Amino acid sequence: MTLPAATAVAETFGPLSGADWLAAVVAGYEVGARVGLALGIDHFLAGHHPQGTVGVFAAAATAARALGLDAAATADAFGIAASMSAGLMAAQEGGMVKRLHSGHAAASGVQAALLARRGFTGIKSVLEVPFGGFLSTMGGDQAKLRASVAGLGSTWEIEQVGFKAYASCATNHTSIEAVELLLARHGLAAADVARVEVHVTSDAAIHGGYEYLGREVIEAQMSLRFAVALLLTYGTVEAAHFRDGVIAREDLVALAKSVDVVGDPGIDALGEARRFTAWARIETVDGRAFRQEVDDRKGDPSRPLSDADLERKFRDLLAAAGSPHADRILRLVGDLPRLDDIAELAVLLGGEGA
């Protein structure tokens, strides 16, 4: 929500310097993460999709900073954006609307900031006001106002944001890495593998372990079996694989059937902090067997991706999107703190560059 919001403001009300663009994005991350922390997990468990709901605050903060709004107008932007907070988790079960949640939140946050800039006023103290305020209405019993401001300005929530190392549901990542390590360490190719068994928490098994039929992209993105099939076939799990010509390929669907996903009470017993722990076991066609455990996701703040990994991921994503601008964008991003105007970057990120 922050990048498109900052970029949209720059495009329409620029010039915006690289430093201001960065500050706007950081403001969005700080506000978004803190509103999410204040809401707590009940918000999600009730069925709201935080990307869409909390996202309006991230976008409003970003746009307010990019527009140079003062504190009062920024508060109004929050008090307007809160009444545009929307997005239902059932979107993960099919349809395309989940893709719209971030965009709708970004647009709503920018709209809120633009209205506030013209003197339109929002709900006062929108997080904490008792009846019909954001936390009481959207947060359920768990809402903790204090979490929204604890350490504000000294603890940077943006540093707690991870990156996905694989183009699959985050719950699947430790399993994918375990299989990847087994293949690399033992020099195995797909033809050597007779069977893969993956052990995860019961929740993760429900989330990603369903039978894979290859009918739609979102099914493929959530499927641990398909991710392992991709890894065996291509050696990677990248965005480029999640398209119509690939997800239904018979060899991949068949390979996905050779992957067993086990919800393991032993892993459940490790508790919430170890909820991503997974181990994989590979049996080879010549009768050998290997086992590998992975506890934390690669790309989590505790195991950050290297700059080289991030650059490779970025290039993969741009290639999948058909953009030829990776080199130029990377150079501009490297120069961001010194750019007087991010206009060229905005055009290239929008995919409309020549």
Added chain:
Amino acid sequence: MTLPAATAVAETFGPLSGADWLAAVVAGYEVGARVGLALGIDHFLAGHHPQGTVGVFAAAATAARALGLDAAATADAFGIAASMSAGLMAAQEGGMVKRLHSGHAAASGVQAALLARRGFTGIKSVLEVPFGGFLSTMGGDQAKLRASVAGLGSTWEIEQVGFKAYASCATNHTSIEAVELLLARHGLAAADVARVEVHVTSDAAIHGGYEYLGREVIEAQMSLRFAVALLLTYGTVEAAHFRDGVIAREDLVALAKSVDVVGDPGIDALGEARRFTAWARIETVDGRAFRQEVDDRKGDPSRPLSDADLERKFRDLLAAAGSPHADRILRLVGDLPRLDDIAELAVLLGGEGA
């Protein structure tokens, strides 16, 4: 939400006949009312503003009908619109954002229908799907799916929609009428009145009986004391009175102080069906006293406004909005079922007519 949605579709994708425009508006009323009935009152009590939240369904239904979408695409429009459902009740306590809820809902519903028309798919069975569906997430425990379809196509919810006879919070209407009747029946003018006492339910007294200070329009619109002051001064309570030059007038603020609002346990005891019951007592400067009770709101479906009343209200609202097109709009509305194209009406309703 229905009129602007139908009109926006007509303007951009027209021509739309008067009959189709009417059918689209009716579709919006039926769907919106039924989604609201299915949600139940817990939705509002949790702090959601149904105008904004349920409103997306009304707008999506209207736009879908106006665009001629088939059943599957209309279902997709609902499944998209649901993820744009937003609006917080704290907006009633100040700020301007409450005015935005309807417009945001209308725009979101139209956007949802336009996306569905291009093949964008929404959440399936969006009302009833268990995790992250509309009723489970937004309705709380009270959600009743069956209410959304009971009598569909034979019971017309649009016939249960009332009109406001006075430009004030609906809770104040029976009190205003009681005072109006006393003035008319006993030939009283403001100068004759020493004191007004109004008895309402405890809830209504909290809602509209607060001290009136005349600081902002929304305060005036919710205030029973100010409404009575207007009635004593102008003989009416009309939209034209709710503007900066009037709401802070010292004589009206002083007059509002002579109005006592009493939360009456005797009325509370009559129960939910009589929650609008109110009685007013006027003491005159020459020592007389008169009492009048009113049970139902004028303009409720049980006490519908006459066509003449509605026309007068419409003309008042257009005058307050500065539009000179009342005659022409009324003629076009009278001809609606026979109009081949509502384009002219759309322009006039948009306030851009010559």
